[in-house]
Amino acid sequence: MRHEQTGFPGKAISGGFHYSAPEQSKTPGNMATAALRMLVTEMMRAIGNPPVPVVLWNGLEISSNDGNAVARLLIRDRGALMKLVSDPELYFGELYSAQRVEVQGNLLEFLDAVYRVWPQHRQSTTEKNLLSPLFDSRRNSLSGARRNIHHHYDIGNDFYQLWLDERMVYTCAYFPDPDASLEVAQLAKMDHVCRKLRLQPGEAVVEAGCGWGALALHMAKYYGVSVTAYNISGEQVAYARQRARAEGLDGKVEYIEDDFRNMRGKFDAFVSVGMLEHVGTEHYLELGQIIDYSLNGNGRGLIHSIGLNFPRHMDTWTERHIFPGACPPSLAQMMAIFEPHDFSVLDVENLRLHYARTLEHWLHRFEENIERVTEMFDQEFVRAWRLYLAGSLTAFKTGGMQLFQVTFARAGQNQIPWTRQYLYEPHGITSGEHHGKL
Amino acid sequence: MRHEQTGFPGKAISGGFHYSAPEQSKTPGNMATAALRMLVTEMMRAIGNPPVPVVLWNGLEISSNDGNAVARLLIRDRGALMKLVSDPELYFGELYSAQRVEVQGNLLEFLDAVYRVWPQHRQSTTEKNLLSPLFDSRRNSLSGARRNIHHHYDIGNDFYQLWLDERMVYTCAYFPDPDASLEVAQLAKMDHVCRKLRLQPGEAVVEAGCGWGALALHMAKYYGVSVTAYNISGEQVAYARQRARAEGLDGKVEYIEDDFRNMRGKFDAFVSVGMLEHVGTEHYLELGQIIDYSLNGNGRGLIHSIGLNFPRHMDTWTERHIFPGACPPSLAQMMAIFEPHDFSVLDVENLRLHYARTLEHWLHRFEENIERVTEMFDQEFVRAWRLYLAGSLTAFKTGGMQLFQVTFARAGQNQIPWTRQYLYEPHGITSGEHHGKL
Numbered sequence: 118m119r120h121e122q123t124g125f126p127g128k129a130i131s132g133g134f135h136y137s138a139p140e141q142s143k144t145p146g147n148m149a150t151a152a153l154r155m156l157v158t159e160m161m162r163a164i165g166n167p168p169v170p171v172v173l174w175n176g177l178e179i180s181s182n183d184g185n186a187v188a189r190l191l192i193r194d195r196g197a198l199m200k201l202v203s204d205p206e207l208y209f210g211e212l213y214s215a216q217r218v219e220v221q222g223n224l225l226e227f228l229d230a231v232y233r234v235w236p237q238h239r240q241s242t243t244e245k246n247l248l249s250p251l252f253d254s255r256r257n258s259l260s261g262a263r264r265n266i267h268h269h270y271d272i273g274n275d276f277y278q279l280w281l282d283e284r285m286v287y288t289c290a291y292f293p294d295p296d297a298s299l300e301v302a303q304l305a306k307m308d309h310v311c312r313k314l315r316l317q318p319g320e321a322v323v324e325a326g327c328g329w330g331a332l333a334l335h336m337a338k339y340y341g342v343s344v345t346a347y348n349i350s351g352e353q354v355a356y357a358r359q360r361a362r363a364e365g366l367d368g369k370v371e372y373i374e375d376d377f378r379n380m381r382g383k384f385d386a387f388v389s390v391g392m393l394e395h396v397g398t399e400h401y402l403e404l405g406q407i408i409d410y411s412l413n414g415n416g417r418g419l420i421h422s423i424g425l426n427f428p429r430h431m432d433t434w435t436e437r438h439i440f441p442g443a444c445p446p447s448l449a450q451m452m453a454i455f456e457p458h459d460f461s462v463l464d465v466e467n468l469r470l471h472y473a474r475t476l477e478h479w480l481h482r483f484e485e486n487i488e489r490v491t492e493m494f495d496q497e498f499v500r501a502w503r504l505y506l507a508g509s510l511t512a513f514k515t516g517g518m519q520l521f522q523v524t525f526a527r528a529g530q531n532q533i534p535w536t537r538q539y540l541y542e543p544h545g546i547t548s549g550e551h552h553g554k555l
Numbered sequence: 556m557r558h559e560q561t562g563f564p565g566k567a568i569s570g571g572f573h574y575s576a577p578e579q580s581k582t583p584g585n586m587a588t589a590a591l592r593m594l595v596t597e598m599m600r601a602i603g604n605p606p607v608p609v610v611l612w613n614g615l616e617i618s619s620n621d622g623n624a625v626a627r628l629l630i631r632d633r634g635a636l637m638k639l640v641s642d643p644e645l646y647f648g649e650l651y652s653a654q655r656v657e658v659q660g661n662l663l664e665f666l667d668a669v670y671r672v673w674p675q676h677r678q679s680t681t682e683k684n685l686l687s688p689l690f691d692s693r694r695n696s697l698s699g700a701r702r703n704i705h706h707h708y709d710i711g712n713d714f715y716q717l718w719l720d721e722r723m724v725y726t727c728a729y730f731p732d733p734d735a736s737l738e739v740a741q742l743a744k745m746d747h748v749c750r751k752l753r754l755q756p757g758e759a760v761v762e763a764g765c766g767w768g769a770l771a772l773h774m775a776k777y778y779g780v781s782v783t784a785y786n787i788s789g790e791q792v793a794y795a796r797q798r799a800r801a802e803g804l805d806g807k808v809e810y811i812e813d814d815f816r817n818m819r820g821k822f823d824a825f826v827s828v829g830m831l832e833h834v835g836t837e838h839y840l841e842l843g844q845i846i847d848y849s850l851n852g853n854g855r856g857l858i859h860s861i862g863l864n865f866p867r868h869m870d871t872w873t874e875r876h877i878f879p880g881a882c883p884p885s886l887a888q889m890m891a892i893f894e895p896h897d898f899s900v901l902d903v904e905n906l907r908l909h910y911a912r913t914l915e916h917w918l919h920r921f922e923e924n925i926e927r928v929t930e931m932f933d934q935e936f937v938r939a940w941r942l943y944l945a946g947s948l949t950a951f952k953t954g955g956m957q958l959f960q961v962t963f964a965r966a967g968q969n970q971i972p973w974t975r976q977y978l979y980e981p982h983g984i985t986s987g988e989h990h991g992k993l
Binding site: 233426448449455457463521531540 | 907
């Protein structure tokens, strides 16, 4: 939906903005130019003065920084500028998607320059709540979670197949070396998780939020465990069940289309990869209770989640348009899952650079399939997803987002690894005889 | 200081304790026996009914648990029983030290049986504060910290030399395998820390709480860095300076007898091994500020500390008699150091079983030198330290205490290891040519 654009210079800034023009610029045209210059300068100052000149619809170029410009920001109409000035975090994404702002130059370099200086990411949760009245209505209650997950994950398996790896793993991969392929890295990630959990043949594993089912299949196939996997995305569960049948693993893996909060039974291990971001910190006590209830006396678990260095909300645009209800936790916030139940945290690994690399692969494949994506959706969708993938890549690269893998066990459980050495020794699955089969 | 013991059966339990004696036991002696039985049963129930029969001064044996007894608890006088009933956590240590209670059988097996069932370790910080009016007066202000540290660390280097390793490292070791010697394991711990910090020759390191100086010397000698090390224990600093001179490293290592809060300068790395336990959670914001101020743009750090699965206080006896002011944090509490300053936590490793093993070595050496320790101090000191070492060993073994090594870096710092593989590859210092020299 496009907003009407006014062609009258100066109109949009009347009523509120007061500017004393210098003597020599008393014509209305000059006043507007000076005012526009001041508005843009203010806006750029608010986002930390990245080395990015701004070019307006009328050709006016404003550069508030003497550094080497990595790209230029083109603002195509006055209404777009007003929106950017009022809330750049929310409106940049909307206006970029609608082609009302454009980045001239490399989008990743532009985002890198902006993310490195923009102080918005230092805004605390409390401040943000005041600014975001919609926030509460999107909470992850049982029905809210289902609606939120449907928004992102049920837009078509065909779409995700265009740019994910062949196993459809839509979470951070683990690259044994940075040049590994995405396929090898997703396989290595699943092994890394299984080995951290020290899965033994015959054990029972419960998975909360199983995506298209790849990890559950991997655990059953290569580690000989039985898996009960929960997911509230109908499209993902249908796909996962089909794959389990095709691989003859439907006796070992049960996919349940339900909320993890309805989980039942006792298990040796709990695993959740890429679900916690959607749970919401206010539900962590409940999540911990469910894990506590689900695990037997020898139980242990692993949670893999996007995280933050300190509590804050996802940027407004991503939260509103891409991932409704998403709320990555800080490590202290994550501890609210474990501490009330006397779980021991055994290991935390931060893999943020691996997520940046994963997103490089996804973005590359997305761009390679750009014509197909445009046919499936439209130009606005393409631009929104390009910005989401590129923005996430940049956030992981510049340290604005983290990826935490947290391994935990019951307090008195001494069947824990003596050191982490074993995780770094060659083993059969990714480096040996199994590898060729996959 | 011994408390007067009353020899009058029944007196100590009058005024508050009401017991309806059965018909056949109406003599005062019988009443007292039944009442004693009930008191002991109550006390044992309160600590979770460990499989430990209790034997009283008069030969009465009370067993509230049918399990296999691992040891018997002998209570030598009525006053001791009353104290145990009123506050077993505080008084067990005092009475054990004074030989008014005795463990008949293996002390470690006794403690293991008790710690596994005793619900006291589930007591929250809030509840404990109410019970511990002395707590506030022992806080770690600049002067309080100095007094508290003096209490434990300045009781004589000669004493610690009897049972620590040759380098006088009084923190959890890292055993590459469980059978490694204590000497090898302390060396491996120092290397593990240095490698996690990725120290490079010529860099400047600041150490907060340096003990007898071994890590600072190790970093300077094998990693070529310059070290500024803070400690408020006068005896430790004197010893450390002497060793630095003896090894010709006094140009590379500066030991400063001062509180870390007075730290000045800019450094490439911050390291603190075994100090955080003495800082107190209320000072973590300040600690984080000091780290933030001390680290340059490429800065990173490591904090190695005893920790807990959830916030609670050290047991009252240890806090009062062994480690005044000690307050190990939960992981969520530790995050109060990092989160306000946008530090990224890169790695957390829980080494609790390594601390249990370290304490086994210390306890063994302590017992081997028991005559010498008794000459230096007295029987009460010997028993208090035996209980402290054995109790700590048991807490780490049964999951009541944790040992966290937390590695962190500035948020935008991308000079971080791609994986942790490098930590598990052979290197020159503990496995190669350097090893023979140490």
